[in-house]
Amino acid sequence: MKKYYSLFLILLSCSITVQAQSGKQKKADRLYQDFAYLEATDVYKELIEKEYNVTYNSTKLGDTYMMLRSPENAVFYYGDVIQDTAISPEYYYKYAQALRGVKRYDESREWLQKYLESGRGSDEIKEMIEKSEYNTNATYKLESADFNTEVSDFGVFVKDDQVYFVSARAQDTEVKKKTYSWNEEPFLDIYVLDKGSGSVTPIGGEVNTKLHDGPVVISPDGNTMYFTRNNYLDNKEGKRDKDKTNHLKLYVATKSGNGWASVKELAFNSNEYSVGHPSLSPDGKTLYFASDMPNGMGGTDIYRASVDSLGNFGEPENLGEPVNTEFDETFPFMDTDGTLYFSSNGHAGLGLFDIFRMTEEDGVENLGEPVNSNMDDFAYFQVADSREGYISTNRDGGSDNIYVFNKLNPLVLKGQVTDAVNGNPISAATIRIMNDGEQIAFLETDEEGNYETEIARDKSFPLEAKEIKYETFEGELSTMDSDDTDEMEYNIQLNPVKDVEYLAEIDNIYFDFDKSNIRPDAAKELDKLITLMQDEYPDLVIEIGSHTDRRGSNAYNEKLAERRAKSTRDYLVENGVAEERIVEFKGYGETKPAIDCDRCSEDDHQLNRRSMFSVVQMD
Secondary structure, three states: OOOOOOHHHHOOOOOOOOOOOOOHHHHHHHHHHOOOHHHHHHHHHHHHHOOOOHHHHHHHHHHHHHHOOOHHHHHHHHHHHOOOOOOOOHHHHHHHHHHHHOOOHHHHHHHHHHHHHHHHOOHHHHHHHHOOOOOOOOEEEEEEOOOOOOOOEEEEEEEOOEEEEEEOOOOOOOOOOOEEOOOOEEOOEEEEEEOOOOOEEEOOEOOOOOOOEEEEEEOOOOOEEEEEEEOEEOOEEOOOOOOOOOOEEEEEEEEEOOEEEEEEEOOOOOOOOOEEEEEEOOOOOEEEEEEOOOOOOOOOEEEEEEEOOOOOEOOOEEOOOOOOOOOOEEEEEEOOOOOEEEEEOOOOOOOOEEEEEEEOOOEEEEOOOOOOOOOEEEEEEEOOOOOEEEEEEOOOOOOOEEEEEEEEOOEEEEEEEEEOOOOOEOOOOEEEEEEOOEEEEEEEOOOOOEEEEEEOOOOEEEEEEEOOOEOOEEEEEEOOOOOOOOEEEOOEEEOEOOOHHHHHOOOOEEOOOOOOOOOHHHHHHHHHHHHHHHHHOOOOEEEEEEEOOOOOOHHHHHHHHHHHHHHHHHHHHHOOOOHHHEEEEEEOOOOOOOOOOOOOOHHHHHHHOEEEEEEEEOO
């Protein structure tokens, strides 16, 4: 039962508990308001067992378990009372979120639909209902960090081979022996892992206090640190708001020897709302952070503020849509390529909180699995000029843990489509790449037969290639075991269709009545066939079949058809086609008419007086 509610929410709403009021109901509600969730669960259960205010206490117990990040328990208590007609529609949404936390996605969409129909919905809710696929071409290989503990560890920042992170391990400190009533773990401190030695120590200087401290970000020059902390400065706790909540604030400290000193709070802090989760742009001139300050879009939003050379800040600016929603956005991180990463429970996703990326080209994109899970995933950090990075998650149950990832660039798929017989490139060939029955890419080759696209790693994709003069190619593309490369080549050979007229784009060779000579219009078509056989398919072997209309006797028509076949063959040979490439020239008389008619028109007779070609060999 000992669940640790993901620290990004803790850090946005921490408080120091006050005295509980008398009466079990008041006691339970007071414990809840004071974030003493583990204690509150016991009291709410007692009230339910005594059948006292069951609907209310079941919803509050569900809320409590969600704060403890135990959706399996929240689903149970929400589910007991969700059909109660007196229940507020907000619980349709809460129940849907809990269902998502236990991977019951279809049921979650059903309750989101009910929430939408109650008039409480939004575009974000519609997206949650409609979207079910979350893919990104970048591949992440994750593993649990070896410096995790049994208590909470999260929120990494790396500078000069020093890994800064937040932890409740209470190592080498006397002031953190008191536990936090939310989860009965010690209050949070900032720690530093030296990647060279592997040692972990509390950050030096004046940063850590007896309350929550962290996470941090350090300026590019290494001299300035911004960090989150409860309202606490100069060994004194600051003022609380009217609800006795000790909010988060952002502080700045200056490098001093092996530690940090001269701690000051930032000007846009307030005792009435929280500000936290600092992140700097790569040039250090913009500070990103999360806050629930007034006039936001709802919940916690992501803001930015300019930083000048003297450390002065401009007015905080809400990032607005499409990043921020009516719900919660937290833990911003600006990568060196201009991509903003953040965590949110307001965009369509896999779990309670997912990690998203935002670019001007692609908009907001869910990173999908394995970065995201059905639980909370947050605090994305990428080491500059490296594939190494970190996320934080409670997917393993219990407290938050840090995961190290190796980010592989999108795999670039390149290839050329060529003629299987002569090796010539095929332009305007179309390539369809499928995944689970759905088309994920539709490509067209250029003049040199080349194509290129990005594709996910570690998968197999059915592939289809077509061009009107070629047989359809069907194959399978595998990107398994591609970690060591950023490019993959997949060439395709298409077999020409066994249809000479189609390949050469010629019409039939027609003859005049009772004639076998090659007409000028027929010569033009035969010249196309000669070009095909000499230039494109020098090993093409054909046979010729010639025909007559139905006028005249069968015997006469057979002889006439044979003369037509010979004249057709002679024209090809005389114009450069080797005799051995025409294995047969045969007359069929009137036995194989193109137009099978009893009372034929003159046009019908003309269509029947023809020579035709078939492929014998194309290798």
